[in-house]
Amino acid sequence: MKKIILSFIAALGLVAGAAHAAGGATIAWDKAPNKTNDLPALQNGAKLFVNYCLGCHSAAFMRYNRLQDIGLTEQQIKDNLLLTTDKIGDTMKATIDPKQAKEWFGANPPDLTVIARSRAGAGGSGADYLYTFLRSFYRDDAKATGWNNVLFPNVGMPHALWELQGERRATFDETTHAFKGYEQITPGKMSAQEYDAAIADLVGYLQWMGEPAQNTRVRIGIWVLAFLFVTTFLAWRLNAAFWKDVK
């Protein structure tokens, strides 16, 4: 009997190993710093999002006035983040015409409202994926956009933040084609550390936008659990009081 169980466990291990090998991961995902409780970082992320992402990507389920949850006032949102034609209660729409986008990039840029939730997987959280993806672009003249990505080879998206990061080249092992590292070609407006911090803020914002209620949820959850622990104690004593005479 033990043998049967053991061979089952062994088989299971084999299956898990095979599944892992078949994944064909390009590079491991970096761990994104958790910024969902850091209001200045989220505000900076929102600014980056509106300036660099919203041109092509929409966030069609996210209303501008929800940004009040990350500490911005209605006036600040109107002055800094809103296009003149939009109203504060509107959702975040891309400025690009979807038809044109399809022509330029070969596909419609995906909506980003819940992108951080959809990209989670075996490699880590959705935030980890985005944090790695946005830091993995390199120059590739073979591509129509002039850009390629180590995490997502042949991606349709060009490097929208290249001004900040500067241009980089990627080096690959000649025989195994495994990724080896980057070489900076031209400097960006930011140092490598500053760029990573900016991406962390942007990804933090994307993560927050995926579920704006997430911090409220955790805060309330603690009280709900505290209440339930007290109730459970009372229920336990109530039960004991009724059953103490049952022989």
Place this chain on the structure above:
Amino acid sequence: MAEFKEISPNASAGAKLTNWFENRFPTMFDAYRVHMSEYYAPKNFNFWYIFGSLALLVLVIQIVTGIFLVMHYKPDAAKAFESVEYIMRDVPWGWLIRYMHSTGASAFFIVVYLHMFRGLLYGSYRKPRELVWIFGCAIFLALMGEAFMGYLLPWGQMSYWGAQVIVNLFSAIPFIGPDLALLIRGDYVVSDATLNRFFSFHVIAVPLVLLGLVVAHLLALHDVGSNNPDGIEIKKGPKGNRWSATAPADGIPFHPYYSVHDIFGVCVFLIVFTAVIFFAPEAGGYFLEYNNFIPADPLVTPAHIAPVWYFTPFYSMLRAITTEMVYVLVACVVLGAAFGVFKAKLPGVFKGLIAVAAAVTVALMLAIDAKFWGVVVMGGAVIILFFLPWLDCSPARSIRYRPTWHKYVYAVFVVNFVILAYLGVQPPSPVGERVSQLGTLIYFGFFLLMPWWSAKGEPKPVPDRVTYQAH
């Protein structure tokens, strides 16, 4: 009709009010007595007996949260995904209602699987509780339909492609298959029409059936009385307890004794349930799949389509049936028939029938595509549960008094079920396929060979009275 009872004008207001209702609606008072205060359940229930009440609780949670979700959800292919995000963002407390409903779906299957396993452990399906078990299996089947159709409604990629894959299975049925699949979808692919009919089934048709079955399950249970961990009949034991001279001595009124038990159990359950809702509503991608946060796109097939975790054991068995596996099944049918013809003590007519039936089955198995037999196996894996009361031939009902090695058989069954569930989540692989084929044989072997193995071995002495230690 019950006799009209006059009450003294000096009685208290409460007594007068009770009397007023009792004269006009005695059924309600009878029902309370029959099902609560004078329903004598065995007093030795253990941990395993909480899951029935919990299933009822989750059913209520699903109905109530479902009512609120329907107020904001739009069953329209162009708006469904958006309306779910609207609930998550713009509807006050919408996120909580939605997470309760999505977590509730998984919780429902967890408690129902544990509830069914309890039945298996203590032989709760044995005579005279066959109908209780059959109603329960029907509930399980309805629940699977309910969950499957509900999963389409968020209209994400997994919703869409999961439904596409499962509905396409029906087209493997010979002759009527393609038309049947068309009837289910209402279109040639999963589309707005499919979403609308699934919505209708999910919010009206199946819940009505479920509620009816739950009532039947409970009424049938209360007619025959509950089984218990010792698997002995308290009604056959001595009579008379503190509450009634005619009730079984080992019985105890459901209310208040088991209602306080259940309140405690419900609290513990809610701790786990709310911990998931508030701290991990996606449950690592198992309760809410990551891919389902991408809106349904009929033109983009995801690389890996996996059903939600509670369907995966059955999905594994479906995938296990390849053309090769059909030959293995043919061999099983031939062996079974040979045993029936040469070994069993049956009249010659039956033996002839067995031989003919086996020959026809084998011919069909070789003639029809393996995909169809996969569907048959998947369906059969659920249907076979209905026959458990007649498959189990052990002299002892409860696992406590069965031969010790029966426990190992159960353990293999459980481990096998978990492995099948795991494999159903994974992308197909050659090793996984072999393991799931073996797992399928073990699953069916457990049930089909049960009349043989369950009767084997020396049962332990069964006590006359339930074993109970005072708390």
